[in-house]
Amino acid sequence: MADEKILVGVIGGSGLYHLDNLTFVKEVYPETPWGFPSSPITIASLPSGAQVAFLARHGKHHTYSPSTVPSRANIASLKSLGVRTIIAFSAVGSLREEIAPGHFALPNQIIDRTKGIRPTTFFDETNIVAHTAFGDPFTNKLLEWLEGRIRKALEDDGKGVKLHTGKCIVCMEGPQFSTRAESVMYRMWGGDLINMSVLPEAKLAREAEIGYALIATATDYDSWRPHSDSVTAAEVFKTLKQNADTSRHVAAAVLEDLVKETNLLEAEAGSMKFSIMPRTAEQKASDLKKLSYVLPDYFS
Numbered sequence: 001m002a003d004e005k006i007l008v009g010v011i012g013g014s015g016l017y018h019l020d021n022l023t024f025v026k027e028v029y030p031e032t033p034w035g036f037p038s039s040p041i042t043i044a045s046l047p048s049g050a051q052v053a054f055l056a057r058h059g060k061h062h063t064y065s066p067s068t069v070p071s072r073a074n075i076a077s078l079k080s081l082g083v084r085t086i087i088a089f090s091a092v093g094s095l096r097e098e099i100a101p102g103h104f105a106l107p108n109q110i111i112d113r114t115k116g117i118r119p120t121t122f123f124d125e126t127n128i129v130a131h132t133a134f135g136d137p138f139t140n141k142l143l144e145w146l147e148g149r150i151r152k153a154l155e156d157d158g159k160g161v162k163l164h165t166g167k168c169i170v171c172m173e174g175p176q177f178s179t180r181a182e183s184v185m186y187r188m189w190g191g192d193l194i195n196m197s198v199l200p201e202a203k204l205a206r207e208a209e210i211g212y213a214l215i216a217t218a219t220d221y222d223s224w225r226p227h228s229d230s231v232t233a234a235e236v237f238k239t240l241k242q243n244a245d246t247s248r249h250v251a252a253a254v255l256e257d258l259v260k261e262t263n264l265l266e267a268e269a270g271s272m273k274f275s276i277m278p279r280t281a282e283q284k285a286s287d288l289k290k291l292s293y294v295l296p297d298y299f300s
Protein backbone atom coordinates (compact mmCIF):
# COMPACT_ATOMS: atom_id res chain seq x y z
CA MET A 1 0.00 0.00 0.00
CA ALA A 2 1.51 3.29 -1.07
CA ASP A 3 0.76 5.38 2.01
CA GLU A 4 0.39 2.76 4.74
CA LYS A 5 1.59 4.21 8.07
CA ILE A 6 4.75 2.66 9.44
CA LEU A 7 4.37 2.81 13.23
CA VAL A 8 7.75 1.53 14.38
CA GLY A 9 11.20 2.72 13.35
CA VAL A 10 14.56 1.11 14.05
CA ILE A 11 17.80 3.10 14.05
CA GLY A 12 20.95 1.06 13.58
CA GLY A 13 24.29 2.26 14.91
CA SER A 14 27.92 1.27 14.33
CA GLY A 15 28.04 -2.21 12.79
CA LEU A 16 24.26 -2.42 12.27
CA TYR A 17 23.63 -1.10 8.76
CA HIS A 18 20.71 -3.32 7.73
CA LEU A 19 18.07 -5.71 9.09
CA ASP A 20 18.44 -8.30 6.36
CA ASN A 21 16.68 -10.94 8.45
CA LEU A 22 13.42 -9.08 7.59
CA THR A 23 11.82 -8.97 4.13
CA PHE A 24 12.85 -5.97 2.04
CA VAL A 25 9.88 -4.01 0.68
CA LYS A 26 11.33 -0.75 -0.67
CA GLU A 27 13.56 2.22 0.08
CA VAL A 28 12.35 5.77 0.65
CA TYR A 29 14.43 8.94 0.99
CA PRO A 30 12.21 11.78 2.22
CA GLU A 31 13.50 15.36 2.12
CA THR A 32 12.53 17.14 5.34
CA PRO A 33 12.72 20.84 6.31
CA TRP A 34 16.04 19.82 7.97
CA GLY A 35 17.43 18.08 4.89
CA PHE A 36 17.80 14.41 4.00
CA PRO A 37 18.28 11.60 6.54
CA SER A 38 21.66 9.83 6.91
CA SER A 39 20.67 7.32 4.24
CA PRO A 40 17.62 6.07 2.39
CA ILE A 41 15.22 4.39 4.82
CA THR A 42 14.49 0.71 4.27
CA ILE A 43 10.89 -0.40 4.66
CA ALA A 44 10.82 -4.06 5.65
CA SER A 45 8.00 -6.43 6.46
CA LEU A 46 7.69 -8.79 9.40
CA PRO A 47 6.32 -12.36 9.02
CA SER A 48 2.84 -11.00 9.95
CA GLY A 49 3.05 -8.53 7.05
CA ALA A 50 3.35 -5.44 9.29
CA GLN A 51 5.95 -2.99 8.05
CA VAL A 52 8.76 -1.27 9.93
CA ALA A 53 11.29 1.40 8.89
CA PHE A 54 15.06 0.98 9.30
CA LEU A 55 17.56 3.83 9.19
CA ALA A 56 21.37 3.55 9.46
CA ARG A 57 22.41 6.39 11.82
CA HIS A 58 25.83 6.94 10.27
CA GLY A 59 24.68 6.13 6.73
CA LYS A 60 24.81 2.70 5.09
CA HIS A 61 28.55 3.11 4.47
CA HIS A 62 29.28 4.83 7.81
CA THR A 63 29.98 8.26 6.32
CA TYR A 64 28.63 10.49 9.12
CA SER A 65 30.70 10.98 12.29
CA PRO A 66 28.69 11.14 15.55
CA SER A 67 28.91 14.97 15.54
CA THR A 68 27.60 15.28 11.97
CA VAL A 69 24.73 12.77 11.98
CA PRO A 70 21.72 14.71 10.62
CA SER A 71 19.57 13.77 13.62
CA ARG A 72 16.80 16.30 12.93
CA ALA A 73 16.31 14.96 9.40
CA ASN A 74 16.52 11.39 10.71
CA ILE A 75 13.79 11.86 13.32
CA ALA A 76 11.65 14.09 11.08
CA SER A 77 11.80 11.63 8.18
CA LEU A 78 10.72 8.74 10.42
CA LYS A 79 7.87 10.87 11.77
CA SER A 80 6.78 11.66 8.19
CA LEU A 81 6.36 7.92 7.56
CA GLY A 82 4.01 7.68 10.56
CA VAL A 83 6.54 6.32 13.08
CA ARG A 84 5.28 6.58 16.69
CA THR A 85 8.05 4.62 18.43
CA ILE A 86 11.76 4.16 17.77
CA ILE A 87 14.01 1.34 18.92
CA ALA A 88 17.56 2.62 18.54
CA PHE A 89 20.70 0.46 18.73
CA SER A 90 24.09 1.78 19.78
CA ALA A 91 27.60 0.41 20.27
CA VAL A 92 28.69 1.62 23.72
CA GLY A 93 31.65 1.49 26.07
CA SER A 94 31.14 -0.02 29.51
CA LEU A 95 32.04 1.95 32.63
CA ARG A 96 31.26 -0.99 34.96
CA GLU A 97 33.07 -4.30 35.44
CA GLU A 98 29.81 -6.29 35.42
CA ILE A 99 28.81 -4.96 31.98
CA ALA A 100 31.16 -6.98 29.80
CA PRO A 101 31.75 -6.47 26.07
CA GLY A 102 29.01 -8.42 24.29
CA HIS A 103 26.40 -7.62 26.95
CA PHE A 104 23.27 -5.57 26.17
CA ALA A 105 21.74 -2.79 28.32
CA LEU A 106 18.63 -0.63 28.44
CA PRO A 107 19.69 2.73 29.91
CA ASN A 108 17.08 4.92 31.62
CA GLN A 109 19.19 8.05 32.18
CA ILE A 110 21.64 10.20 30.20
CA ILE A 111 24.50 12.56 31.13
CA ASP A 112 25.11 15.07 28.34
CA ARG A 113 28.79 15.59 27.52
CA THR A 114 28.27 16.78 23.95
CA LYS A 115 29.82 20.17 23.24
CA GLY A 116 26.92 22.25 21.91
CA ILE A 117 27.92 21.82 18.25
CA ARG A 118 24.98 19.55 17.30
CA PRO A 119 21.58 21.06 16.49
CA THR A 120 19.40 19.76 19.33
CA THR A 121 15.93 21.13 18.64
CA PHE A 122 13.42 21.45 15.82
CA PHE A 123 12.58 24.94 17.13
CA ASP A 124 15.99 26.49 16.24
CA GLU A 125 15.77 29.16 13.53
CA THR A 126 12.08 29.75 14.28
CA ASN A 127 10.60 32.31 16.66
CA ILE A 128 8.59 29.66 18.46
CA VAL A 129 10.02 28.54 21.81
CA ALA A 130 9.49 25.13 23.44
CA HIS A 131 10.87 23.65 26.66
CA THR A 132 10.49 19.90 26.42
CA ALA A 133 10.28 17.66 29.50
CA PHE A 134 13.35 15.39 29.49
CA GLY A 135 13.72 14.24 33.11
CA ASP A 136 13.00 10.71 31.93
CA PRO A 137 14.84 10.78 28.60
CA PHE A 138 13.64 7.37 27.43
CA THR A 139 10.01 6.22 27.23
CA ASN A 140 9.72 4.37 30.54
CA LYS A 141 6.66 2.32 29.55
CA LEU A 142 8.56 1.13 26.49
CA LEU A 143 11.63 0.22 28.60
CA GLU A 144 9.44 -1.83 30.95
CA TRP A 145 7.80 -3.57 28.02
CA LEU A 146 11.09 -4.28 26.26
CA GLU A 147 12.90 -5.74 29.28
CA GLY A 148 11.08 -9.10 29.38
CA ARG A 149 10.97 -9.43 25.59
CA ILE A 150 14.69 -8.77 25.14
CA ARG A 151 15.57 -11.17 27.99
CA LYS A 152 13.53 -13.88 26.28
CA ALA A 153 15.04 -13.14 22.85
CA LEU A 154 18.58 -13.32 24.30
CA GLU A 155 17.76 -16.57 26.07
CA ASP A 156 16.36 -18.09 22.85
CA ASP A 157 19.49 -16.95 20.99
CA GLY A 158 21.50 -19.18 23.31
CA LYS A 159 24.76 -17.20 23.27
CA GLY A 160 24.58 -16.23 26.96
CA VAL A 161 24.28 -12.49 26.28
CA LYS A 162 23.23 -10.70 29.47
CA LEU A 163 20.80 -7.75 29.65
CA HIS A 164 21.37 -4.90 32.16
CA THR A 165 18.61 -2.41 32.98
CA GLY A 166 18.27 0.92 34.77
CA LYS A 167 21.68 2.18 33.62
CA CYS A 168 22.97 5.71 33.02
CA ILE A 169 24.64 6.47 29.70
CA VAL A 170 27.13 9.31 29.15
CA CYS A 171 26.95 10.86 25.68
CA MET A 172 30.29 12.42 24.76
CA GLU A 173 31.13 14.48 21.68
CA GLY A 174 33.93 12.40 20.16
CA PRO A 175 35.11 11.49 17.64
CA GLN A 176 38.18 10.79 19.82
CA PHE A 177 37.57 8.45 22.77
CA SER A 178 37.81 9.69 26.40
CA THR A 179 41.00 10.12 28.38
CA ARG A 180 41.56 7.80 31.34
CA ALA A 181 40.83 10.74 33.69
CA GLU A 182 37.50 11.44 31.98
CA SER A 183 36.54 7.78 32.01
CA VAL A 184 37.21 7.58 35.79
CA MET A 185 35.27 10.83 36.33
CA TYR A 186 32.21 9.51 34.46
CA ARG A 187 32.16 6.51 36.82
CA MET A 188 32.21 8.87 39.81
CA TRP A 189 29.31 10.79 38.28
CA GLY A 190 27.26 7.59 38.14
CA GLY A 191 27.75 6.78 34.45
CA ASP A 192 27.51 3.08 33.54
CA LEU A 193 27.81 3.26 29.75
CA ILE A 194 29.25 5.70 27.23
CA ASN A 195 28.53 6.49 23.59
CA MET A 196 28.59 9.43 21.17
CA SER A 197 25.12 9.09 19.63
CA VAL A 198 22.16 9.04 22.00
CA LEU A 199 21.97 12.84 21.95
CA PRO A 200 20.40 14.76 20.36
CA GLU A 201 18.52 11.74 18.94
CA ALA A 202 16.56 11.08 22.15
CA LYS A 203 15.72 14.80 22.61
CA LEU A 204 14.46 15.15 19.05
CA ALA A 205 12.34 12.01 19.32
CA ARG A 206 10.71 13.52 22.44
CA GLU A 207 10.11 16.84 20.64
CA ALA A 208 8.43 14.93 17.82
CA GLU A 209 6.31 12.97 20.36
CA ILE A 210 7.89 9.69 19.29
CA GLY A 211 8.53 6.98 21.90
CA TYR A 212 12.23 6.15 22.14
CA ALA A 213 14.35 3.44 23.76
CA LEU A 214 18.04 2.69 23.28
CA ILE A 215 19.35 -0.86 23.17
CA ALA A 216 22.99 -0.37 24.14
CA THR A 217 25.39 -3.09 23.00
CA ALA A 218 28.70 -3.07 24.87
CA THR A 219 31.87 -3.32 22.81
CA ASP A 220 34.66 -2.37 25.26
CA TYR A 221 35.57 -1.20 28.78
CA ASP A 222 36.41 2.38 27.73
CA SER A 223 39.55 3.61 29.56
CA TRP A 224 38.92 3.49 33.31
CA ARG A 225 40.54 0.13 34.14
CA PRO A 226 44.01 0.93 35.52
CA HIS A 227 45.75 -2.23 34.35
CA SER A 228 44.10 -2.55 30.93
CA ASP A 229 44.81 -0.78 27.66
CA SER A 230 42.61 2.22 26.95
CA VAL A 231 39.87 1.76 24.33
CA THR A 232 40.77 1.73 20.64
CA ALA A 233 38.59 1.39 17.55
CA ALA A 234 40.22 -2.02 16.94
CA GLU A 235 38.94 -3.17 20.34
CA VAL A 236 35.43 -1.96 19.46
CA PHE A 237 35.48 -3.75 16.09
CA LYS A 238 36.15 -7.10 17.79
CA THR A 239 32.60 -7.34 19.19
CA LEU A 240 30.77 -5.21 16.62
CA LYS A 241 29.79 -8.05 14.26
CA GLN A 242 28.57 -10.42 16.95
CA ASN A 243 26.63 -7.58 18.62
CA ALA A 244 25.05 -6.68 15.26
CA ASP A 245 23.95 -10.30 14.68
CA THR A 246 22.42 -10.43 18.17
CA SER A 247 20.77 -7.01 17.59
CA ARG A 248 19.09 -8.28 14.41
CA HIS A 249 17.78 -11.31 16.31
CA VAL A 250 16.48 -9.11 19.16
CA ALA A 251 14.89 -6.64 16.72
CA ALA A 252 13.01 -9.35 14.83
CA ALA A 253 11.84 -10.90 18.11
CA VAL A 254 10.45 -7.70 19.66
CA LEU A 255 9.09 -5.93 16.56
CA GLU A 256 6.38 -8.47 15.79
CA ASP A 257 4.79 -7.88 19.23
CA LEU A 258 5.54 -4.17 19.37
CA VAL A 259 3.66 -3.26 16.19
CA LYS A 260 0.48 -4.64 17.80
CA GLU A 261 0.83 -2.62 21.05
CA THR A 262 -1.27 0.33 19.93
CA ASN A 263 -1.42 2.01 23.37
CA LEU A 264 2.31 1.64 23.97
CA LEU A 265 3.11 3.06 20.55
CA GLU A 266 1.19 6.22 21.52
CA ALA A 267 3.05 6.62 24.86
CA GLU A 268 4.50 10.04 23.93
CA ALA A 269 1.41 11.37 22.12
CA GLY A 270 0.42 14.73 23.64
CA SER A 271 3.70 15.07 25.58
CA MET A 272 4.53 18.41 23.91
CA LYS A 273 1.14 19.95 24.67
CA PHE A 274 2.36 22.12 27.56
CA SER A 275 5.93 22.58 26.31
CA ILE A 276 5.31 25.22 23.68
CA MET A 277 5.36 28.81 24.96
CA PRO A 278 2.20 30.86 24.30
CA ARG A 279 2.33 32.15 20.75
CA THR A 280 3.14 35.75 19.89
CA ALA A 281 1.70 37.72 16.99
CA GLU A 282 5.09 37.32 15.35
CA GLN A 283 4.63 33.70 14.37
CA LYS A 284 5.52 33.17 10.77
CA ALA A 285 3.68 30.98 8.29
CA SER A 286 7.03 29.45 7.28
CA ASP A 287 7.77 28.40 10.90
CA LEU A 288 4.33 26.86 11.26
CA LYS A 289 4.77 24.92 8.04
CA LYS A 290 8.20 23.66 9.12
CA LEU A 291 7.07 22.58 12.58
CA SER A 292 3.89 21.00 11.24
CA TYR A 293 6.18 18.40 9.63
CA VAL A 294 7.01 16.96 13.07
CA LEU A 295 4.10 18.24 15.19
CA PRO A 296 1.05 18.40 12.92
CA ASP A 297 -1.35 18.48 15.92
CA TYR A 298 0.01 21.84 17.14
CA PHE A 299 1.15 23.61 13.96
CA SER A 300 -0.64 23.85 10.65
Ligand SMILES: CSC[C@H]1O[C@H](OP(=O)(O)O)[C@H](O)[C@@H]1O
Nearest residue numbers: 013014066090091195196197236
Ligand atom coordinates in the same frame (compact mmCIF):
# COMPACT_ATOMS: atom_id res chain seq x y z
C1 LIG B 1 32.78 2.85 16.46
S1 LIG B 1 33.13 3.38 18.08
C2 LIG B 1 32.32 4.93 18.39
C3 LIG B 1 30.98 5.12 17.76
O1 LIG B 1 30.21 3.94 17.98
C4 LIG B 1 28.97 4.30 18.53
O2 LIG B 1 28.10 4.56 17.44
P1 LIG B 1 26.54 4.22 17.51
O3 LIG B 1 26.02 4.81 18.78
O4 LIG B 1 25.93 4.84 16.31
O5 LIG B 1 26.46 2.71 17.51
C5 LIG B 1 29.32 5.53 19.36
O6 LIG B 1 28.18 6.26 19.74
C6 LIG B 1 30.25 6.26 18.46
O7 LIG B 1 29.54 7.03 17.52
Ligand SMILES: Nc1ncnc2[nH]cnc12
Nearest residue numbers: 091092093194195196222
Ligand atom coordinates in the same frame (compact mmCIF):
# COMPACT_ATOMS: atom_id res chain seq x y z
N1 LIG C 1 34.35 3.64 24.75
C1 LIG C 1 33.47 4.27 23.99
N2 LIG C 1 33.30 5.62 24.12
C2 LIG C 1 32.40 6.26 23.35
N3 LIG C 1 31.62 5.67 22.43
C3 LIG C 1 31.77 4.35 22.27
N4 LIG C 1 31.15 3.48 21.45
C4 LIG C 1 31.66 2.25 21.69
N5 LIG C 1 32.60 2.30 22.66
C5 LIG C 1 32.69 3.60 23.04
